Every structure is written in structure tokens, then in C-alpha cells.
Amino acid sequence: FPSQLKSQAPGSVEELRCLQVLNQQPKGSSLEELSSSQGCLKLASTIKAYVATVTENIIRRSVVKEAWRSYFNTSEGQLPPKIAGKASAHLTLRPQSLARDGLSQRFGNLSQSCRHAITHWGHSSLHSHVQNMTYRAGRLRVEQPGKYYVYSQIYFRYRGAGAGDSGPQLVQCIQWQPAHSQPVLLLKGVGTKCWAPEADYGLHALYQGGLFELKAGDELFVSVSSLAIDSNDAAASYFGAFRLDL
Secondary structure, eight states: OHHHHHHHSSSHHHHHHHHHHHHTSOTTOOGGGGTTOHHHHHHHHHHHHHHHHHHHHHHHHHHHHHHHHHHSBTTTTBOOOOOSSOOEEEEEEOOOOHHHHGGGGGGOOOOGGGOEEOOOEEOSBTTBEEESEEEETTEEEEOSOEEEEEEEEEEEEEEOOOTTOOOOEEEEEEEEEOTTSOOEEEEEEEEEOOOOTTOSEEEEEEEEEEEEEEOTTOEEEEEESOSOBOOSOTTTSEEEEEEEOO
16 A cells, blocks of 8 residues: 555655645545645545455455355354245155054054055155255154145055955045144045956056145144055155245
């Protein structure tokens, strides 16, 4: 900065005189009032440009620092929980097993028609995601209260028992479980299908969805009448929910 001053006005005496003139200027006066002295006008312009540069740098550093502070939890050195954006989840079916079917007892008292809780969903793949909700062992947990559209589709792959088989009853249920309570049936879809006697198996998809008011801590899960379902197609069997601003 001193070198800039010297380049604008020759000699320290001239610089001091101009600084005295600037100091005597009334508050709020413009630089044009110094037009009688070109040397002082150049000095004032240099000072103004320097102050503007310093101020801009201070503001820029402050903005960057605040941005990092909002992104990181500076007290613990950890990322804050992901709270931006709407809550949503879309899960895709993964292969079930008899061992996993035994976990259905942990889901509370389920009706016989929907006694098999689905405990294995994919939640982090090309076809699935979980955002601002929590997934664990078949359960989808609500973190943000509000109105949610809850939906599910199950693609049953029923293998016939013989020519005398009258056809299976295919049932899909979406259950809601408030904290420390037994499950409550939200939605139930039923289909009874009869396939040709010579067919090795029949395929049938059941879809259902509805809008519900949910609280933080509520859990959702799907149960079915039979685990004879097709788990090889991620686009065929799925379960999800998303929050609506209503």
C-alpha cells in the first residue's frame, strides 16, 4: 500500500498534505470535491480501491468460513445429519428365506392371512434409496412427522399344487407400528387367481397405496400370505413412502 501511495503522489510532504485535506472533508462528501487537486484525487481513489479490496476479501473469507461451519459440526468434527430435502424411501425386494421368515415373530401379532413379514429389502442400489428415513430389518422408520403416501407392490410367483388346486389366496398387507405398540393394518390387498391346470406356475402382482398422517418414530413394514414371491426383478416387488407438503 505505501508503494501505491508513492506512485500516485511524489514526496512524503505532498502525501501528508493530501491526507490532511482528506481528513478535513465533511462526512459523506464525494471525491469530485477534490477535483481542484489532481494529486489528492488520485490518492483518495487509491485509498478507496484498497479499502474495497480488503473489505471484499474479508467478506469472502467470512462467507467461506460460515459455509464450512454449517456443513461440519465443528464441536465434534462430524458431518451433521442429513436433514435437507423431503423424506422418501423406495425399497426393492431381495431373496427371502425360511430363517428370515422366523423373524416375523418380532413384528408382533399378525393375522394369519398376512403372517409372513418381509424382512429383507434392498435399500441402497440403482433402484432403491432411503432419504431422511431409516431402514432396518424390514422396517421403514419415520423421522419427520407429516402426511406420507405409503405404497407397495408384491409380485407373487405361485407354483400350482396340481390339477385339483382351486387357486391360492394372495394377500399383501402394509402395517403401521407406532412406538411401543402392536402393528395396525393400514392397507390390505387380496387376489384369488385360477390358472390353467397345465400351467407350472402363475404370476400375479398386487399393488396398493394410501395417504396417512405419521409421527416421528412410527414404523412401516409389509407382510404377505406366502413367501412364494419373485425376488429376481427389482422393478416388480417394492415398498416405499414419501412425505407430502399438505
